[in-house]
Amino acid sequence: MRKHSWHRLAFNLHLLVSLAFGLFISVIAVTGGIIGFEPEFDQLLHRDISFVKPGQRFLTLEQLQQAVAVAYPEEPVIAILPALADNLAWQVALPSGIAYLNPYTGQGLGIRTRGESFLGKIRSVHVGLTGGPLGGPLVKWSTLAALPLLITGVFLWWPRKRFGLRGSIFHRSFWLDLHNSLGIGAGLFLLVLASTGAVMAFSDALRPYLYRISGVSAMKDPTYVAKLGGPYQITPDKALEIARAAAPRATPYRIQLPAFGGTYVVDLVDRSDRVLGERHSVVLDPNSGVILLQRNPKDVNPVDRWMVVLAKVHTGTLVGTSGKALFCVASMLTVVVFGSGILMMWFRSLKHKQPLLR
Amino acid sequence: MFRTLAITLTLSFFLQSQDLSGRWKGSFKRRGGDHDIPQLFLLKQDGLQLTGSGGPDDSEQYPIAKGAVNGNKVRFELTTARSKFLYDLTVTAGAGLNGDLEIRSVNRVDKATVELRKEK
Numbered sequence: 001m002r003k004h005s006w007h008r009l010a011f012n013l014h015l016l017v018s019l020a021f022g023l024f025i026s027v028i029a030v031t032g033g034i035i036g037f038e039p040e041f042d043q044l045l046h047r048d049i050s051f052v053k054p055g056q057r058f059l060t061l062e063q064l065q066q067a068v069a070v071a072y073p074e075e076p077v078i079a080i081l082p083a084l085a086d087n088l089a090w091q092v093a094l095p096s097g098i099a100y101l102n103p104y105t106g107q108g109l110g111i112r113t114r115g116e117s118f119l120g121k122i123r124s125v126h127v128g129l130t131g132g133p134l135g136g137p138l139v140k141w142s143t144l145a146a147l148p149l150l151i152t153g154v155f156l157w158w159p160r161k162r163f164g165l166r167g168s169i170f171h172r173s174f175w176l177d178l179h180n181s182l183g184i185g186a187g188l189f190l191l192v193l194a195s196t197g198a199v200m201a202f203s204d205a206l207r208p209y210l211y212r213i214s215g216v217s218a219m220k221d222p223t224y225v226a227k228l229g230g231p232y233q234i235t236p237d238k239a240l241e242i243a244r245a246a247a248p249r250a251t252p253y254r255i256q257l258p259a260f261g262g263t264y265v266v267d268l269v270d271r272s273d274r275v276l277g278e279r280h281s282v283v284l285d286p287n288s289g290v291i292l293l294q295r296n297p298k299d300v301n302p303v304d305r306w307m308v309v310l311a312k313v314h315t316g317t318l319v320g321t322s323g324k325a326l327f328c329v330a331s332m333l334t335v336v337v338f339g340s341g342i343l344m345m346w347f348r349s350l351k352h353k354q355p356l357l358r
Numbered sequence: 359m360f361r362t363l364a365i366t367l368t369l370s371f372f373l374q375s376q377d378l379s380g381r382w383k384g385s386f387k388r389r390g391g392d393h394d395i396p397q398l399f400l401l402k403q404d405g406l407q408l409t410g411s412g413g414p415d416d417s418e419q420y421p422i423a424k425g426a427v428n429g430n431k432v433r434f435e436l437t438t439a440r441s442k443f444l445y446d447l448t449v450t451a452g453a454g455l456n457g458d459l460e461i462r463s464v465n466r467v468d469k470a471t472v473e474l475r476k477e478k
Contacts, residue, residue, distance in 0.1 A: 042465065044458030093439045095423065098464055112464055114442050128390045136390030186422035204392030220416040256439045262411075262419050265439075283417075293417075 003144035007156070008358045014152040015357065017145050018341055024129065024142040025149070026338045030125035032193070033331030036316050036324045038119055043088075046100075046112065047118070054086040055104030061255065067106030068092050072099055079256040080236070084269065140201040146194035153183050172347035179340035182333050189330035196314035203307055216301040222283070224292045226262025232286035239264040242289055243282035247296075250280040259288035274318055275309055276300055376449060378403040378427065379410075384474035386459050397474060404429060412436050412443075432457075449470060 022227040029313040034041070038259035043050040059067070065077055072094055081091040081101070089109055097113040103116040116124070128135035162180045167173045199206065211217060234242075240255055243266035250268035258264055300308070309318070316324035347355050378401050385394035399412040400419065408425030413436075425434035430449040435442060440463055447457035453476040461468040 038465075078437055081439075093437070095437050095442075114462035114464055114467075116467040117465045131389070133389075138369060221379045222415075226413075226419050228411050228419055228421055254439055260420050260438065261413070263417070 010155045012150060012357050014156060015345070017149045018338065019153075021142045021145040021149070022338045022341065024138055025146050026335045027129065028126055028139060028142055028197075029190070029193070029331040029334035031122045032197075033328040035119070035123050035126055036328050036331075038123070041119060046110075049100040049110035049112070051087055052102045052104065052109075054088050055102075058082075058103045059106050062241060063301065064092070064103065064106060065100060065236070067101060067108065067259060068094070068099060070106075071101075071108030072096075075099075076120065076259055077257055078260040079254055081254050084251060084253060084271070091092055118226050123334070140198075143194060143197040143201050146190070147198060150187055150191050150194060154187060156182075157184055170284055172344055174195040175340045175343040175347065179337055179344060182340070183337045186330035186333040186337070189327055190334065193327060193331065196310045199307075199310050200314060207303065207307070210303045214301075214303055216303055218301075218304075222293045224263075224283075224285075226258075228259070228262050230259060230286075232258050232282065234264065234289045235277075236264070238289065239284050239286070240266060241267065242284060246282050246291060246294055247280045250277075253278070261288075264291060270297070273297060275312060276305065376453075378385045378408060378432065378449070378455070378476075381477040382455055382474040383477055384455075384472065385471040386470040387462075388468050391470075397472065399474065401425075408432065408434055413438075445472060447474070 005344060052298040061080055064080060068075065068077055075094040078093040078095065081093065083090050090103040092101055094111070097111045099111045100105065102109060102111040123129065127139060129138050156210060157180050163184065164181060165174060165177045168176075169175075236255060236257060240252060243252065243255075243264075244250075247268050247270075249272070252266055252268045254265075254267040256263075256267075256343040264282075264284040264286055266282045267278070267286070268282070268316060269278040270280060271277055279297045279300055281293075281295040282291060284290065285292055312318040316327040317337040344355065349356050373387075376444040380401060382399040382401060384385060384397050386397055387394050396414050397412065398415050398419075399410060399422075401408060401410040401412075401422070406427050408422065408427055410422050410425070412422055412434075413419040420436040420438055422434045422436055426432075432447040432455060433445060435444045437443070442462045444460040444462065445457065446459075447455045450456055455474040455476070457472055457473075459470040459472045461470060
C-alpha cells in the first residue's frame with residue numbers, strides 16, 4: 001500500500017472511531033480524572049468529621065468501643081478502621097452507617113449513612129455510563145476503541161510533527177493545531193490509561209486464559225468454619241497485638257469484630273510496598289487467638305499481581321500524587337481534544353464543503 | 359379457568375407452607391459485572407420472622423437483620439465492614455430463592471441479582 005493510502009486509512013479510522021466512541025471516551029476520561037482524587041475530594045467534602053488534631057497517644061480499641069457505646073448507644077460495632085495519617089479521624093462501621101471518631105479522645109464527630117453520593121455517581125458513570133445493560137459493555141468497548149484512536153492520531157501527526165498554535169479560533173488551522181498539540185502532549189498518558197483500562201475492563205474474561213497460559217490457579221478458599229455468637233475470649237486489642245506480631249512491617253487499617261463475620265479479620269498495609277502492600281490479612285479465632293489464615297502479598301499469583309500493577313498504574317497510585325495529577329490533567333484534556341476534533345470536522349464539511357471521509 | 363385457579367391456589371399454598379429454614383447456596387452478580395460471587399445462608403424461619411446468618415461461605419458469616427417473610431416474598435439485610443446488603447427475594451417453586459440485592463457502601467450503591475437454592 002502506498003504512503004498516502006496508509007495515511008487515508010488512518011484518517012478515516014481515526015474519524016469513524018472518534019464519531020462512534022469519542023463522546024463516551026470523553027465522559028469516561030473526565031469522570032476518571034475526578035475519581036482519581038476521590039479520597040482527597042471525599043475528605044474535603046466531609047472535612048468537619050474527617051480531620052482531628054493529633055494527640056499524644058491513641059485510645060485502645062476497647063476504649064474506642066466504649067466511646068462508640070456512649071455516642072451511638074444500641075449500635076453494635078462491626079469494624080474499626082484506623083486512619084493511616086495522624087490527623088485523620090478513625091472510622092467505625094456500625095449497622096446504621098460509618099461513625100467518625102477522634103482516636104485520641106473518643107469524641108464522636110459524626111456519622112455517614114451508606115448510599116450514593118455525587119462522587120459515587122461519578123464513579124458509576126466511569127464504570128457504567130448511564131447504567132442499564134448497555135452501560136458496562138459500552139465502557140469496555142469505548143476504552144478499547146481509545147487505543148486505535150490514539151495510535152492513528154500519532155500516525156497522522158508524525159509526518160509534520162506540528163506543535164503550537166497558529167491563526168485565530170475562526171480558522172480550522174487553530175483547531176487542528178490545538179487538537180494536534182494537546183493530543184500529542186497528553187497522548188502518552190492517555191495511551192497508558194486506555195491500555196491499562198482496557199485490560200481492567202476485560203479482566204474477568206482474560207483472567208481464566210491468563211491462569212491457563214501461566215499455569216497458576218486462583219487463591220484457595222479457607223478451610224475453617226466461622227461461628228457467630230459470643231462472648232469471645234480474645235479482646236480486640238489482643239487480636240490486634242497478635243496480628244501485628246504476625247505482620248510486623250504492616251500497619252492495621254481495618255479490624256473486623258467477630259460478632260460480624262465470626263472471626264477477627266485484621267487487614268494491614270505495608271506502606272513500603274506500593275503494589276501489594278495492602279494485601280496483608282490475618283484471620284483469628286476469637287476464642288483461642290489462633291491464626292486461622294494469613295494472607296501475604298507473596299501469596300498473590302503472578303497473574304493477579306500484574307492485574308494489581310495495571311490497576312495501580314491506571315489509578316496513578318503507583319506513582320503517587322504527582323502521577324495522579326498528571327493523569328487527571330491528561331484525562332481532562334480529552335474533552336478539548338474531542339471538541340477540537342469536532343470543530344475541525346465542522347470546518348471541513350460545512351464551511352469548506354469537503355467530504356467527511358477521505 | 360378452573361384449572362388456572364387450581365394451579366394458582368396449589369402454588370400459593372406450596373409457597374406459603376414452605377419452611378425456609380436450612381442451608382441456601384448460590385451466588386449474586388452485580389449489574390454490569392462479569393462474574394458470580396458465592397453466597398451461603400443459614401436461615402431460620404419462625405413464622406413471619408427470618409433470622410440466621412449469611413456470607414460468601416462457611417468461613418465468613420454475618421448475622422441477618424430485619425428478616426421478614428410475607429407470602430412468597432422474603433426480605434432481610436446484613437452488614438459487613440464495607441457494605442450493607444439488602445435482599446429482596448421471592449420464593450420460587452423447586453426450592454429456589456431469587457431476586458434483587460442492593461449493596462450500599464459509603465458513596466455508592468450497586469444493584470445485583472441473586473439466585474439461591476436450598477441444600478437437601
